[in-house]
Amino acid sequence: MRRRSFLALTGLVAGLALAGCGGADGNAGALTFRNPLRIPPVLDPVPGADGVKRYPLRLQEGRTELLPGKTASTWGINGDHLGPTLRAKRGDRVAMSVTNGLGEASTLHWHGMRLPAAMDGGPHQMIQPGGTWSPEWTVDQPAATTWYHPHPHGQTSRHVYRGLAGMFLIDDDHDVALPRDYGTDDIPLIIQDRKFTPDGRLDESFGGTFGLLGDQLLVNGTYDPFFQVTTSRVRFRVLNGSNAHVYTLGFADDRTFHVVASDGGLLAKPAAVQRFRISPGERFEIVAAFTPGEQVLLKSFDGDSEVENGDYDVLKLVAAHQLSPSPELPDHLAHLAPPVEGTTVRTFRLNGTNINGQDMDMSRIDLVVPAGAHEIWELDNVTFSHNFHIHEVSFRVLDLDGGQPPEHLRGAKDTVFVPGKTKARLAVEFGRHADPRTPYMYHCHILKHEDKGMMGQFVIVQPGTEDSTARTLSTGHGHH
Ligand code: C2O
Ligand code: CU
């Protein structure tokens, strides 16, 4: 604000001030990096006699010292704030037991997981206070960094913001020489912005077009964090778990690093970047190299959309004086078939906070998709910034506003940032779990927009039954 009024006063380039350049709201330069980065514990249960891995999860209220010496009311899964890092391997049979210890109903959605709709944890799978929900499925998708968070209709912002989120890592047998020692050289980074009251509680004023854009960052729930690097290369699994904030991440010295994976798994080959943009819900895995004894900041740089508001210091990397050698970065990571461009083309006009002129209706099926389909989804964003997420699917970005996406956006994804007044074209691959009565969601992952109804529902059905599929659901009791 000070910088803006200074510019206005001196009559310098009024347009610059209006554009909000200059990092007025960021935390850059204000941190001391005194807290070791918290690493969420892993939950990877030994299979039972029946071969099933069981994950007990409890949504609960807690109290957390987010800012030093101050206490905030927070929510967590199996703890006071955030949740464990769940881990499973392709082929595993997993059974979740999600108990709601909160004073209100919620859900738990497996964002990025390909599974039957009834197991998805969207707004149709509400868990009442004291209740337990027990979805079960077989993990069948390539290795990826996915995550989980609540999805109660109209309430997702608040539930995620209070701390209900965690990573869900999928491994497979595909052997790639990437750093993989969790907590040592394979590091989760859940980046979330927060606004605090003067006494250190979470400020929950979700006003404005985009809801809350906080002026402080937490990484894995850690304020003012540093990480001690002990290897010559580190893989960071970055998740933007914020409600609306978009980050452009890079290092203070502009060093080159490599993106190795996006939402749905490994890229074909490492993509060299100096910066990359990540919107809420997206994941990118990066590998960065370090030299002994160096210190460097991971930063978020101001951008030109409404959901970026300044320069931020994210995490200080402090390299030990001796680093254990890491594997060389492989030239090739995965075989990615070229995107299949289906013949069905659907258009989604994002206007204000509606999709094709409609708000979410829990009882309306917007789209019926045959199992295993490939479709083209065209997003036409005519107003302000959104980011678009589709449950269950894996998609490839064919083009962004008519141009080829950068290399690191050419892999498998489930969420894409669509800045205001731009278009995106996606080649979407749907799964094979048919269920005509239970919908999956597609929506804007700016949580205030989702809560306002910027969401639609699709069902996956046996091919040939599209026309006979009912387009309405009775949602009287939240179940079919
Ligand atoms: Cu990450 Cu429908 O959500
Ligand atoms: Cu999702």
Ligand code: CU
């Ligand atoms: Cu939006």
